[in-house]
Amino acid sequence: MKKSNYAMWGLPENVTFCNKCVISNQRPNSTVEMKNKNMKKDTISFNKEGICSACEYAETKIETNWKEREELLFELLEPFRSKDGGYDVLVPSSGGKDSAFQAHILKYKYKMNPLAITWAPNMFTRAGWMNFNNLSRIGGIDSFLYTPNGxxxxxxxxxxxxxLGHPFQPFIHGQKIVGPKLAEKFGxxxxxxxxNQAEYGNPLENNADPFMEPEFFSIDDPRDMVLGGESVSSIIEKTDFIFRDFEPYIPPTPSTLLEKGIKVTYLGYFEKWDPQECYxxxxxxxGFMPSYERSIGTYSRYTEIDDKIVPFHFYMTYIKFGIGRATYDAAQEVRNGKITRDEAAYLVKKFDGEFPERYIKEFCKYIDISIKEFHEIVNSFRSPHxxxxxxxxxxxxxTVALDGFDDE
Ligand SMILES: [Zn+2]
Known part of the structure; x- marks a missing residue:
């Protein structure tokens, strides 16, 4: 193996792009496990025609009988429907357009009584805070903001x-467990x-069932739980934090969920998901409002605009996988028939990997590092391949536009 082609984290050594959208074969199915540079990484699969599994999933969406799925959801909701006016469905809400759509149709189309629960962003943007408030003020949805020890x-x-080169990981962890955790507390x-995670290219076979396994949230001992690439017990050992500070991050056990009959499902199974239509x-x-400015690293103004950390998340996916925010946005829009692949490749060339200048000082202050350290950390995540x-x-x-250093 030539040293220059060495692929860190077991990413595929040869970079290829989907023939239909603009995603590359470097897209991981999970972005968390980045610590061991020699591990095998689970990445998006491509079929024999060079089409990614997210594009294949988009095809199945066209063939799905959505009317039937809608009826199925009415049926599925029936036994959960509250008879005493209490909350009967919990919607983990990012405060964005998708969860607003979700909570609103559950209440007004499916006549449920949803409670939207938001795991607080690291650093709310102005648009994010306004949209969070508008969900209840204008959307008429009860909502609950859960903010862990900052x-x-x-x-x-x-x-x-x-x-991990993944500043968004603790937030994603919180967002993932806050639903089960508070469902249990609120009954x-x-x-x-x-x-559906298959929208992004996760394995199709994991998405054939509308219910998610509770094991999805399973951990044996909370002290062994890994956050930010380190176990809770090792963090406690070297800092002043104590075990009870970690309470918001600890999910209920699968057996608790089973005992209480808590079911986990996703709306994308029942309703055709189209981000632009959700918007x-x-x-x-x-009362959802787009951001005042174009989002850093892409051309859109209405996707994941709640948290000032988001641009750093996508900047790091660009560094680690060569896949920036414009690639994710444009690939999704090709799949949903909004733009062509050529248009997408142009947008990727223009916006992908844009440096998050607007928030760099605030971000470094938030995590208490210097800008010099920031760049050193970033560069440590650039894989030679x-x-x-x-x-x-x-x-x-x-690059997808074929103007990379080795493409010439
Ligand atoms: Zn594709």
Missing amino acids: KLHSYLTKLAFKN ISLIMYGE YYAVDNT LWVENSGKWRLRH
Whole structure:
């Protein structure tokens, strides 16, 4: 193996792009496990025609009988429907357009009594805070904001950035477990997530069932739980944090969920998911507003705009996998028939990997590092099979527009 082609984290050594959208074969199915540089990584699969599994899933969406799925959801909801006016479905809400759509149709179309639960962003943006409030003020949805200890959360974010190149990991962890955790506390038996993970290229066979396994949230001993790439017990050992500070991060056990009959499902199984349509719906029904400015690293103004950390998350996916925010947005829009692959490739070339200048000082202050350290950490995550340093500038070896260093 040539040293220059060495692929960190077991990513595929040869970079290829989907023939239909603009995603590359480097897209991981889970972005968390980045610590061991020699491990085998589970990435998006491509079929014999060079089409990614997310595009294949988009095809199945066209063939699905959505009317039938809608009826199935009415049926599924019936036994959960509250008879005493209590909450009967919990919607883990990012505060974004998708969860606004989700909570609103559950209440007004399916006549349920949803409670939207938001795991607080690291650093709310102005648009994010306004949209969070509008969901109840204009959308008429009861909502609950769960904010973990900010000292611990920013520390975990720092660990996640340094260890995993993934500053968003503690937030994602919280967002994933806050549903089951608070469903148990509020006595709500149904949790409904949003889109199907197959939208992004996760294995299709995991998505044939509308219910998710409770094992999905399983951990044996909370002290062994890994946050930001380190176990809870090792964090306690080297800091002033104590075990009870970690309470918000500890999910209920699968057996608790089983005992209480808590079911976990997702709306994307029952309703055709189209991010642009969710956006229009949320604007009309829950007072959702796009961001004031174009989002960093992409061309859109209405996707994942709640947290100032989001641009750093996508900047790091660009560094680690060569896949930035514009690639994710454009690939999704090709799949949903909004733009062509050529248009998408142009947008990727123009916006992918844009540096998050707007929030860099705030971000470094939040996780207590210098800007110099920031760049050192970033560069430690550049895999040689993706990046080359040329005349003092980093360049991707391969791009979807075929203008990478090794494409020429
Ligand atoms: Zn594709």
